[in-house]
Amino acid sequence: MFVSGVAEANVQVLDPIPPGSAATWTYAPHDPCVGTRTWGEVLSPFDGSSAIRAFMAGCGSTCGSYFVSKEFNFGSPVDRQSAKVEFDGDFDLLGVISHNRAQASFGFFSGATDVGWVRVGYDRFGEALNVPAGTRATGRWQVGMTSLSGDPDRVRVILHVRSCMGGNGQVTVDNLALDGGEPLPPTTTLTFRPGPGANNGSDEGSETAGKDTWDWHTDDDPYRATLNLGSHSLLAHWNSTCNGWHARSYLQFDVSSLPTAADVTSVKLKLYMKLGGSYGAEPPTSTFVVQRVTVPWNEMTLTWNTRPPVSPSVEASVTLPSSGNPGFLNFAEIDITNLYKSWRDESQPNYGFAISRSNAVCENGNYYYFWSSDNEEADKRPALVITHLAEPEDTTAPEMSVPNQINAEATSGAGATVGYVASALDDVDGAVAVSCEPASGSTFPLGTTTVTCEATDAAGNTASASFDVAVVDTTPPVLTMPGDVTAAATGAGGAAVSFSATASDSVDASVDVACVPASGSMFPIGTTTVSCTATDDSGNSAAGSFSVQVNVTLDAVEALIRSWISNGGVANSVIVKLRHGSLGAFENELRAISGKWLTPAQAAELLVLASYL
Ligand SMILES: [Ca+2]
Ligand SMILES: [Ca+2]
Numbered sequence: 001m002f003v004s005g006v007a008e009a010n011v012q013v014l015d016p017i018p019p020g021s022a023a024t025w026t027y028a029p030h031d032p033c034v035g036t037r038t039w040g041e042v043l044s045p046f047d048g049s050s051a052i053r054a055f056m057a058g059c060g061s062t063c064g065s066y067f068v069s070k071e072f073n074f075g076s077p078v079d080r081q082s083a084k085v086e087f088d089g090d091f092d093l094l095g096v097i098s099h100n101r102a103q104a105s106f107g108f109f110s111g112a113t114d115v116g117w118v119r120v121g122y123d124r125f126g127e128a129l130n131v132p133a134g135t136r137a138t139g140r141w142q143v144g145m146t147s148l149s150g151d152p153d154r155v156r157v158i159l160h161v162r163s164c165m166g167g168n169g170q171v172t173v174d175n176l177a178l179d180g181g182e183p184l185p186p187t188t189t190l191t192f193r194p195g196p197g198a199n200n201g202s203d204e205g206s207e208t209a210g211k212d213t214w215d216w217h218t219d220d221d222p223y224r225a226t227l228n229l230g231s232h233s234l235l236a237h238w239n240s241t242c243n244g245w246h247a248r249s250y251l252q253f254d255v256s257s258l259p260t261a262a263d264v265t266s267v268k269l270k271l272y273m274k275l276g277g278s279y280g281a282e283p284p285t286s287t288f289v290v291q292r293v294t295v296p297w298n299e300m301t302l303t304w305n306t307r308p309p310v311s312p313s314v315e316a317s318v319t320l321p322s323s324g325n326p327g328f329l330n331f332a333e334i335d336i337t338n339l340y341k342s343w344r345d346e347s348q349p350n351y352g353f354a355i356s357r358s359n360a361v362c363e364n365g366n367y368y369y370f371w372s373s374d375n376e377e378a379d380k381r382p383a384l385v386i387t388h389l390a391e392p393e394d395t396t397a398p399e400m401s402v403p404n405q406i407n408a409e410a411t412s413g414a415g416a417t418v419g420y421v422a423s424a425l426d427d428v429d430g431a432v433a434v435s436c437e438p439a440s441g442s443t444f445p446l447g448t449t450t451v452t453c454e455a456t457d458a459a460g461n462t463a464s465a466s467f468d469v470a471v472v473d474t475t476p477p478v479l480t481m482p483g484d485v486t487a488a489a490t491g492a493g494g495a496a497v498s499f500s501a502t503a504s505d506s507v508d509a510s511v512d513v514a515c516v517p518a519s520g521s522m523f524p525i526g527t528t529t530v531s532c533t534a535t536d537d538s539g540n541s542a543a544g545s546f547s548v549q550v551n552v553t554l555d556a557v558e559a560l561i562r563s564w565i566s567n568g569g570v571a572n573s574v575i576v577k578l579r580h581g582s583l584g585a586f587e588n589e590l591r592a593i594s595g596k597w598l599t600p601a602q603a604a605e606l607l608v609l610a611s612y613l
C-alpha cells in the first residue's frame with residue numbers, strides 16, 4: 001500500500017526535495033544548442049519546491065537533452081520482491097514532436113550498481129506508461145519493478161527532456177512515496193548436468209535419464225542422415241538454405257530429484273559454444289529455438305531419418321552472436337524456466353527438447369557447436385543452472401521417542417542392568433542420534449532413577465525427553481532350615497534346644513531370621529514345631545518350619561538321680577527300681593527317701609520323667 005505522508009511497513013515517504021539551489025541536483029545538459037534560447041535551464045520553483053522539474057526548449061535542428069537527478073535512501077539494503085514508486089507527475093509533451101521525449105526514470109541502486117530501471121513518459125518506444133508526443137498527462141503515477149535482487153539501497157530519480165527540431169517539453173515529479181515490498185526470499189543455485197552415467201556414449205539413458213545427441217542431414221551424402229551421434233563430444237548446428245545442411249540437438253535432463261516448480265525462480269540452460277567454419281567464414285548471428293520433443297527417444301539410435309517429432313511452439317529462444325572471430329568460445333544461456341516448471345509440475349511430460357537454428361542462410365560448412373555431455377571437458381557439458389528458494393530454515397527440534405516407565409527386578413545389591421531403546425526423528429534430517437544418561441545397559445540402583453535423553457538436529461535444535469527406571473526387589477529370601485532335631489530331656493521341663501536357621505537374599509546383604517520358639521528355648525518333652533520367617537528389606541518374606549523332639553531316656557534319668565542323691569547306695573537302689581522294677585516300686589522308693597536324699601520336688605520330677613519311660 002502506498003500511503004503518502006504516513007509511515008507504514010515497507011512504505012517510505014521520500015525526503016521532500018529540500019529548499020536550495022539547483023546545485024543540490026545533478027544535472028547534465030547535452031548537445032548544447034549554441035546561441036539559442038536558454039535550454040536546460042533550472043526553472044523556478046526549482047530552487048524552493050518539493051518538485052523536481054526538467055525543462056527543455058527546442059533549439060532548431062540540433063538535438064539537446066536535459067537531465068536532473070536526485071537519489072533517495074531506500075532504507076535497509078535487502079533483496080526485494082518488488083519496489084514501487086508513486087509520485088505526482090506532470091508530463092508536458094505538448095511541444096514535443098516526433099522522437100523528442102520527456103521522461104522520468106526511476107533507478108533502483110545497490111552501491112554503484114543499478115539493479116533495475118523503470119521509465120515514465122517516454123514518448124517513442126511504447127513504455128508501460130506512455131505519454132505520447134503532443135499530449136500532456138498529469139496525475140498520480142505508480143511505477144514498479146519485481147524481483148529486485150542485488151540489495152538495492154536507494155532509488156535515483158532522473159528527469160530527462162530531449163528535444164530536436166524545435167520541440168520542447170517539461171516533466172515535473174513531486175510527492176514521491178516508495179513501497180519497498182517484501183524482501184526476496186534467499187535463493188540457492190545448483191548446477192545440474194545430464195546424467196546419471198559416465199556420459200561417454202555408454203550411457204544410453206532411459207526415458208527420464210539425462211542424455212543428448214544430434215542429427216545430421218546434407219543433400220550431398222544421404223548416409224549422414226542415418227548416422228547416430230549419441231556419443232559425439234559436440235552438438236552441431238547447421239541450417240543452410242542452399243545445400244541441405246541441417247542439424248539439431250536433442251537434450252533431456254533428469255529433473256525428477258531437482259527443486260519443484262513452486263520453489264524454482266529461474267532455470268537457465270547453459271551451453272558451451274564454439275562457432276566457426278570449415279571454409280574460414282563464420283555463421284551469421286543466429287537465433288536458436290527450443291521446442292519440446294513429444295515422444296521418448298534413445299540417444300544411441302536417433303538419426304536424422306528417425307528423429308522424434310517436436311512441438312511446433314517455441315518454448316525459449318536465444319540469439320547468439322557472430323563474434324567476428326571464428327573459433328569464438330563462450331557460454332550461452334537460454335532461459336527455460338517455464339519449460340522446467342512444466343516438467344516438475346507434470347503439466348507436460350519430460351521427453352527433453354530440441355534446439356535448432358531458426359534462421360537459415362546459405363552457408364558452406366559454417367557451424368555452431370555446443371559441447372555435449374560426452375565431452376571430456378566436464379565443466380563445459382550442458383547444464384541447467386537452477387535458482388530456487390533456499391531450504392526453509394530448520395527451527396523444529398526432533399521428535400523424541402522414549403519408553404514409558406521401565407520396571408526391572410533387581411538382580412544384586414547393585415540393582416539391575418537395564419537396556420532400553422530411545423530414538424529421535426527429525427523433520428529435515430530423518431533419524432537423529434540420541435544420547436541418554438544413564439546410558440542403556442547401565443546398572444540402575446534399587447529405587448527410581450530418571451533417564452534423560454537428548455537429540456540435536458543438524459540445525460542445532462535440541463529435543464529432550466525423560467522416563468523413569470524403577471528397580472524393585474520382589475524376590476523373597478531363601479531360608480535355610482535345620483533338619484528335625486531330637487534332644488534328650490534334661491528335666492521334667494524338657495530340654496533347652498539351640499539350632500541355626502539362616503537366610504540369604506539376592507539383594508540384601510543380610511536377612512534376619514525369626515523363629516518361634518527361638519533357638520535356646522526350653523522345649524517340652526514331646527514334639528514341638530518351630531516356625532521361622534525371613535523378611536528382606538523390601539518386605540518380601542519366606543517361611544519354613546521344622547520339629548524339635550525332646551525324649552526321656554533311662555540314661556538321662558539315671559544321671560539325674562546320681563546328680564541329686566549324694567549317697568551312692570541310695571542312688572543305686574533307686575536306679576535298680578527304675579530299671580528293673582515297676583513304676584509303683586520306683587514311686588515307693590522315691591517316697592521313702594523324699595525329704596532325706598531328695599527334695600519332694602525332685603522326687604516328684606523324677607516320677608514324672610519315669611512316667612515317659
Ligand atoms: Ca550423448
Ligand atoms: Ca529439525
Ligand SMILES: [Ca+2]
Binds near residue numbers: 473475507536538
Ligand atoms: Ca529379596
